[in-house]
Amino acid sequence: MGPEHEHLSEADRLVLDGLRATGKAWIVGGWVREAASGRHETDVDIATTLLPAEVKELFPRSLMVGEKYGTVIVRLGGDVSDGTWEVTTLRSEGSYGDGRRPDQVEFGQSIEDDLARRDFTINAMAIDSDGNVIDPFDGMADLRAGVLRAVGEASERLGEDGLRIMRAYRFLDSAGNMRSMESSLRSAVRENLGMLDVVSRERIGMEMERILGGRNAREVISQMNEDGVLNQVLPEIFCTASPSFCTDPIVNLALLCSEDSSKGSDLAGNLRSALMMGKEPLRQVAFLHGTRNVSVSTEIGGLRRFRAALPPKWQSAFIAYSLGLGQEASEFAEALASLSPLKAGNAPLIDGNTLAAATGLDPGPRLGRLKGLLHRIQIERDLSTEERALSLLDELDWRDSDFEEWLALSWP
Secondary structure (H helix, E strand, C coil), X not given: CCHHHHHCCHHHHHXXXXXXXXXXXXXXXXXXXXXXXXXXXXXXXXXXXXXXHHHHHHCCCCEEEEHHHCEXXXXXXXXXXXXXXXXXXXXXXXXXXXXXXXXXXXXXXXHHHHHHCCCEHHHCCEXXXXXXXXXXXXXXXXXXXXXXXXXXXXXXHHHHCCHHHHHHHHCCEECCEECEECHHHHHHHHHCHHHHHHCCHHHHHHHHHHHHCCCXXXXXXXXXXXXXXXXXXXXXXXXXXXXXXXXXXXXXXXXHCCCCCCCHHHHHHHHHHHHCCCHHHHHHHHHHHHCCCCCCCCCHHHHHHHHHHCCHHHHHHHHHHHHHCCCCCHHHHHHHHCCCCCCCCCCCCCCHHHHHHHHCCCCCHHHHHHHHHHHHHHHHHCCCCHHHHHXXXXXXXXXXXXXXXXXXXXXX
16 A cells, blocks of 8 residues: 555545455546645546446446446445545547547556546546556656646647646646646647637636636736637637736636726626626626726725625625725725624615605605615614614705615615
8 A cells, every 4th residue: 555545535445445346446637646746635536447337336326427438426325425436437549529528438448548548647647556656647757847748749639628728727726836838738729729619618617717716826817818718718808917816716707807898797798608607706797897996995984885785705805806906905904894883784774664654755766766865874874773864854855856866775
């Protein structure tokens, strides 16, 4: 048993031992790469000589997600572990017709053949049952040197699956350091940008989120910009890598688009079609985009509105976004943190019935807008009683002024 085996969980060993009792099994991919750098949080992926049906026989709760391509998600009994393991039958050459997946997969018996089909040398290593590292492409040396290199001919590897272009940038970002992309791989990326058009937008979106959540997001994004990748995946959007990125992928996406001149809602629409993102993150990006020219004022009424009108997640996103744009937002953040809680909380003190009785207004737009305006002022001034809120009616021209111009509780 090699030293790496110490870091396997009891459940990992159960799966490996189960497969090895009938066939051969190797740990492959990310776990091997991360373990070599002293990190052990990555899932254990496994390659085996067994066919999917044989794996299912050993582990009856397995999910046959990609049986045609040899991939099974192994699950143990819930009392043992609720983890999952991606177990894939060894593959030998199968041809790729559409640049996304093999036309037909030929299963093999050799781990070296299987590794030869992988994308980058640092992902083409395996660990056998004795704990020995199998590394036919010198991935370990590239890992130590901080180099990202394709397995074999770079343009062939990218031609097999266009998503590998996005993966190349994700793997430039290693915990705390930047890897450099070996020159023939970088040339191949630039020559094969069109391959990205045959990859599903969802998969590109998922890789983009991982890249934007990395520790070196800004450097990686700068290089994607230089190499023409951003233009290929976000053709409708003006991208910039000049802001200071943080670690939140959604804030970073907003920073990436911060020099685009479209309205927030239009930007969100373009991002939706380019990256197939969900509604919630897109709403957040649209909100941030709309605040890019807002002054970060520490005026107390505005701060109270900021806190009452926005979900906490959006509040911290706005602060990170402003800092990323180089605005002096730290004073704003401090003022916000020292704000005392509202005496009456966030809810309006006055409901529609009370307001109708006090004003004699019939239910309708004027009454609704007046209720919103009173709520806004209540929050700004931190009013604590219904009487105080109703006394605002004496200072407002609520009978004759244009109610369309009255503001409800919102921010900015």
